[in-house]
Amino acid sequence: MLLAKIQKEHPNLRSYQEIGIAAYGEKAGVLIFAVFGIDLFGAAVIMVLLFSDSFSTIFDEVSPFYFKLFICSLLLLLNFLPLRILSISSFMGIVCTTITFLVIFIAGLVKTDSPGSLNSPMPTNLWPESWMDLFFSFGLFLAPWGGHAAFPEIYMDQVHPESYETCMNTAFSFSYTIDLATGCVGFLMFGFLIDDEVTKNILTTPGYPSWIAKAIILMMGLLPISKLPLACRPIITAVDGFTSAHHSMLRQSLNKVAISAVIFGVSVLVTSFGKVMALQGASICFTVCITFPVLFYISIFDKQLSYKDNTMLYSVVAVSVLCSVLGAAAVLVK
Template sequence: MLAQPLAFAYAGWVAGTFLLVSFGFISCYTAKILARIIHSEPHLKLYTDIGRRAFGARSTLVISIAFFLELFLLSVLLVTLYADSLESLVPAHSPVTYKLLALVILIPTLFFPLSALSYTSILGIASLLLILVVVFIDGTSKLDAPGSLWSPAETYPGIRSWNHLGKAFGLFMAGFAGHGVLPSLVHDMEDPCQFDTMANWAFFFSTVIYLLIGGAGYLMFGTPVSEEISRDLLRTPGYNAVLNKICLWMLVVSPLSKFALVVQPLNATVEKLFKSQNKPAHQNPRQRLLGIAQRLSITLLTVGVSIIVPDFGQVTELMGSFSAFLIVVICPIGAKLTITRTCGFFDVLVLGISVLMGTWGTITAFL
């Protein structure tokens, strides 16, 4: 959500709006594909089960790696967001210093029970709502540029750079990542027949929120908008300083509280890939030590990558272009073609364009 204004700055109004609405529609469409496959074959419990059923046993490793990369990049984003937000509030130290300091906080949370960590998700919901409210309060309360909705910055209707368009693919698609949890959601619903209605509303509201904050942020700050619009809110004079600082402090605390929730399935994925848990940890001290070492290693690697690649937008682009296109679009449509043996023109068109966009966006993210 924080990177949506940058995505509009890359793509322009016309292409940006078209891409965002299209990605929201296609993500909703592929979510329903996954639900229909599970309805027809209820024994398929997880996303990897669908992949194995559609593409064979070898696909499990590929899909697990894609999940690993998506979760890993998300954990890198959380560390980067925390450090960037804290550096904006307290510029006495660099983001690198704050990232190293985060280890003191993050490592203990790795050993908290998941039931306790789940309550911290309320901070993420509160942060989302607060950012949305603050953006519009700031934009409407300031009458002069920069940062005003009444006196908009210079924006562009069309595409200014094909390289930037490729970056926009990943930034827009990253907001719709998360299809990996949908099979579990279908099974957990009290009435799975209501899945399509739920999906329609969920992706509708997501798309509307992205349009609102992306459009407002682009109008307020134009092409020079930051990778995280929250940084522009704090350093632009004329806003309510107290309100904006509260918003930024939420973006400091929320990533730290959610880190362990993101890393928990990441650790489980690694354990499954390398079969590091052959016996229960309490029966095997060596296995327990290996599990602790693995958790510490992933956390250290996450912070290290965040230091080496400090660009919030670039990591978001890569997550959206590679993992999101693969998990959200390519695999579900591919599974439909192989399991149901049905193939429409729309499916082939979306599949082909998604492969092209995902490849294009991944290359530009690396470049």
């Protein structure tokens, strides 16, 4: 919302990085690119891991390496599509997420014995068992909200930008409801046996109808395909700018190949979905989603903000930084 307010007043600012440069200068632009690049890059790696983990559970005779290679090769092709088409695919991602939750919920209802049943829930706890668990959860809570660096480009690409705020309210409210419901249902079904992906628990637990596994695999296949190119687009835009590739089709193509190759390489080296989620959420998402946008807003609208506004906004920044530090420390310790 704050990023869009900045763009409404300064329509020449078309990307997250340009907003940051307008707020803090050219030198800050490199740091801002590095941080939001890691955010989106981490989100892309998470999608690749989700895809390979899901398919490897069913096709255990096939190495996860080949699933990662397939999804990253497909990403390379999708990176050449315009943003308007990719936004349609993003809606497909929302549909996939919703269907996945419904499948998880139905799986819990049809199974009568634990683990994996809502009819016979596993033991759970309302409060974290330790402060470290609480801090670790900070990153997990915020990780689904990553990718804020893509929103300025989405705002500029909207046919009706005046509907942006309504779109954000609707999309985030819906996503939060689905995320919360999935977490609650998954914890009730598997308790302390819960894996870093509840879908992985269902795929490896006997007692479910065969169509449950097929539906989950289908959704977990379509979801990364719909989200990956959107996460990559701001990185591509920034890299094209750094390499002066805006007027060279060959250089733009090489940049797309390089980005897809790096995502593939990192996904092969990193295998822990949960830790990547938590570390990305704690160390990066707080910064990109909360700290930077609020600081940009304060800097650009400095003369229009009251003392009360500044106090509130700086308090939000302080809480965001604290959560980021505690969350990252907990991930590294665990």
